[in-house]
Structures are given as C-alpha cells and as structure tokens.
C-alpha cells in the first residue's frame with residue numbers, strides 16, 4: 001500500500017441542522033492530482049477548510065504525511081500549513097499589500113526573509129506563472145481577475161509546498177483564461193512534484209487537471225475513479241452531473 | 255436548540271420566552287466578546303509584534319483623526335463657555351467660565367467627544383475593513399500562510415488605539431479650552447490674558463490625568479469593537495455594513511458606560 005500524503009477518514013461537519021459533510025473519505029498520494037467534483041453548496045470548500053484547520057471537524061480523522069492533524073493547533077498546525085499551498089476561490093489577496101508582498105507573504109512574515117531577497121524570490125515566482133515584474137508594485141485592485149488568480153497561484157507555490165489546494169480555480173474566468181490557469185496548475189504542480197487537491201464544478205477543468213476524480217454528493221464521496229473513467233462511471237448521479245442535466249436523481253439547487 | 259418553537263399556541267410570542275431568549279443571547283455575546291478581548295490583549299502584550307502594522311495603524315487612527323477631533327473639541331468648548339456664562343449669570347458667577355470650561359473639557363468632554371467621534375470614524379472603519387477581509391477569505395488566507403490574525407491584524411489596532419487616544423485627548427483638551435477662550439474673549443468680553451491665567455491656575459495635573467486614563471480605555475474599546483464585529487461579519491455587503499454599524503453603536507455605548515464607571519471610581523478615590 002502506498003503511503004498517503006493526505007487522508008481524510010469519516011469526516012463530518014454540521015452547521016446547526018445543516019449536515020454538510022456526513023462522513024467524507026479522501027486520500028491523495030504524493031505527486032498525484034485529485035479533483036473533487038460537486039454541486040454548488042455541496043461542501044467542497046468546507047472539506048478544504050477542515051483539512052487546513054480553519055474549521056474543526058465534528059468527527060472523523062485527518063492525516064497529513066501519516067500524522068493525525070485533525071485537532072492540531074499552534075506550532076504543529078503551522079508546520080503542516082508550511083507544507084501546503086492554497087489558492088482560494090476569490091484569490092483572497094491582501095488588498096492593503098502590493099502584488100510582490102502578497103506572493104512573498106509567508107517568506108516575509110513566517111520565515112523572516114529580508115525584504116530585498118523576498119522581493120527577488122517573489123518576482124522569480126511571478127515569472128513562473130507568466131506575470132511580469134511590472135505588476136510587482138501594483139495592488140490587487142489594480143489588476144484583472146485572471147491576473148489575481150495567477151498571483152494567488154504564485155503565492156500558493158512560493159514556498160515550494162508538497163500539497164496544493166485549488167478551490168474552484170477557474171470559476172468566474174472566461175474559457176481561454178480558465179484554460180491558461182489549468183495549464184499553469186499542471187505545469188507548476190509537476191515542476192514541484194507536489195500533490196494537488198482541486199475542487200471544481202467545471203468539467204473541462206476536471207478532465208484536464210485530474211489523475212483521479214471523486215464525486216461529492218449529500219455529504220459523502222459517492223464515486224471515485226481514474227479521470228478517464230468519468231464518462232462511463234456507471235453511476236447515475238455522476239452521469240447526470242457530467243452531462244449537466246436538470247433531470248435525474250440530483251435535485252437542482254434552486 | 256435554535257429550532258425549538260418559540261411561538262405559543264395563541265400565535266403571539268410569549269413575552270417571557272422572548273425575554274429569556276434575549277437574556278441568554280446577551281450572556282453568550284458578552285462571553286464571546288470577553289474571550290475575544292482576552293485573546294486580543296494577550297496578542298498585544300506578548301511577542302511577536304508587527305511594528306510596521308502598528309505604525310500604519312497609529313497613523314490611520316491617530317494622525318488622520320486630528321481634524322475631526324480638533325473640530326469637535328473647538329465647538330464643544332465654545333458651546334460650553336456660552337452655557338456656563340448664561341447659567342452663571344443667574345448667580346453673578348460669570349467669572350468662573352474659564353475654570354468650569356477647563357474642568358469640563360479635561361475630565362469629561364474632551365475625552366468623551368474624542369471617544370465618540372472615533373467610535374464612528376475608527377471603530378466602524380476597522381469593522382468594515384476586517385469584515386471585508388473576512389468575507390473575501392483574506393483572514394483564512396492569513397492563517398494558511400501561518401500568520402495569526404490576532405497578532406497581525408487585531409493587536410496592532412489595539413496597541414495603536416491605546417497609544418494614540420491619550421495623545422488625541424491632549425490635543426482635544428487644548429483645542430477645547432481654546433474654543434471656550436475664543437467665545438469668551440471675542441463674544442463675552444473677557445480679557446484674554448486673565449482668562450488664560452485663570453485656566454492655567456485652576457487646572458490640576460489630576461484633571462488632565464483623568465482624561466488621559468479614560469482615553470487608554472476608550473482606545474482599547476474602539477479597537478476591540480471594530481475587530482470583534484469585523485471578525486464575525488457575515489457574508490455580503492449587508493453583513494459588512496451591519497458589522498460597521500454594530501461596532502460604532504457598541505463602541506459608543508460602551509464608551510459612555512465605562513466613562514461613568516471610571517468617573518465614579520476617580521471621584522471615589524479623590525483623583
């Protein structure tokens with residue numbers, strides 16, 4: 001059996017009477033790319049937030065690199081986060097800081113790198129995601145949505161993580177920009193040899209970046225398999241989602 | 255728990271249930287606020303500190319509040335002098351205008367006016383800023399990049415609040431007294447030199463100290479209410495707007511209540 005880099009086992013999370021996760025099992029091997037598919041509001045972001053310790057699961061276990069991190073706090077939690085990069089759905093750039101300070105945020109603050117070195121490092125990382133040094137001193141409000149995603153990606157890979165989370169990396173982008181982001185995700189995770197967990201409801205993106213696909217429905221992973229099998233999963237829920245039909249076992253979230 | 259029906263069979267809400275629920279909700283809120291205040295002060299009093307963030311907040315809270323504090327103080331000092339003059343005239347006590355103006359400004363009005371104006375300008379502003387960061391996932395992003403929001407965001411505002419409010423209050427004291435002086439000299443026929451001499455002879459170090467000590471508390475309250483309401487802000491423009499409103503109203507009410515408590519303590523110990 002291969003050693004998992006990340007493993008979730010029976011994770012549940014409720015908000016009051018809203019039982020969002022009802023026992024989620026996920027595992028990712030080092031260097032592999034897993035895509036979690038699911039409808040809007042199905043709890044995809046909640047999975048990532050529980051894993052990063054931004055929320056605490058009600059039950060279940062989360063293992064990172066073989067170690068139980070479910071309820072880690074303080075230094076132990078920071079040690080885990082230092083090895084994980086995250087691209088947020090809204091990019092979540094710090095709007096009071098410049099682009100390069102955003103990219104170098106961990107280096108400047110947690111790692112205490114000198115500003116001059118951090119800026120050089122940030123500009124080198126920005127180059128990897130095709131951002132020129134001319135935007136380094138702008139603020140997030142001064143650049144486009146597609147560029148903000150690139151900055152978010154640069155920030156996520158700046159400290160060379162072993163695992164990267166992508167929360168709906170292509171949502172809100174036009175198809176061409178979205179495809180460019182997909183290419184960058186593949187290229188950069190490969191270059192780092194990092195594992196990736198991406199969350200999306202964009203089928204084109206999922207097909208492109210996934211080694212494996214897991215389907216989240218009703219708080220559980222109800223199907224999982226190689227990306228190539230997604231069109232003949234034999235699961236009527238997956239089929240309905242993949243083909244984007246309103247009729248089927250899944251009720252549209254209206 | 256929140257799904258227990260609160261409607262009795264008659265269809266009207268039962269006032270006892272309503273009161274009970276409101277009281278429980280208030281206790282829970284006070285509990286959460288106290289925990290938040292403890293975490294924020296702990297982060298403010300222990301390393302690690304972010305000096306650049308503290309400096310930035312001192313400029314934002316202190317320097318940029320000077321105009322609004324100065325304007326408020328000059329008008330309140332002027333109005334105070336006018337009222338004391340007409341009121342004092344009933345007893346033939348007009349000559350006490352400089353004494354009462356400086357006493358009122360240093361012990362009460364300078365500091366409460368500064369506190370209330372900053373509840374609007376600063377507390378609401380902090381709540382809107384932090385609230386926007388919360389709903390755009392910037393606070394989550396901070397944590398994933400191993401920066402503690404209590405140390406990186408809240409403590410700098412807390413420290414800047416308790417350091418700059420006393421300085422602003424000293425400015426408000428001087429400008430408030432000058433407001434009273436201007437009305438007295440140009441409107442009420444006082445002699446300028448005599449007015450200033452009476453003011454300086456009468457005011458004691460304790461009068462000024464009282465205002466400055468209050469200012470330390472008010473600075474903390476302003477930062478606390480802004481950060482607390484911003485941090486728990488819910489999504490959307492309405493959520494952030496409500497956070498700003500709650501921060502402002504909460505800070506203003508808390509400032510007036512704490513002002514009364516502190517005043518009675520100071521009177522009690524003869525400060």
Ligand SMILES: Nc1ncnc2c1ncn2[C@@H]1O[C@H](COP(=O)(O)OP(=O)(O)O)[C@@H](O)[C@H]1O
Pocket residue numbers: 015018020038039040041042043044045046047
């Ligand atoms: N902090 C929270 N408090 C209460 N409910 C939440 C919170 N975060 C998410 N939820 C709820 O959890 C459900 C799943 O949310 P989310 O994971 O963001 O969906 P998505 O799959 O679109 O990313 C939604 O019903 C949402 O309202």
Ligand SMILES: [Mg+2]
Pocket residue numbers: 044045046089167168
């Ligand atoms: Mg989401």
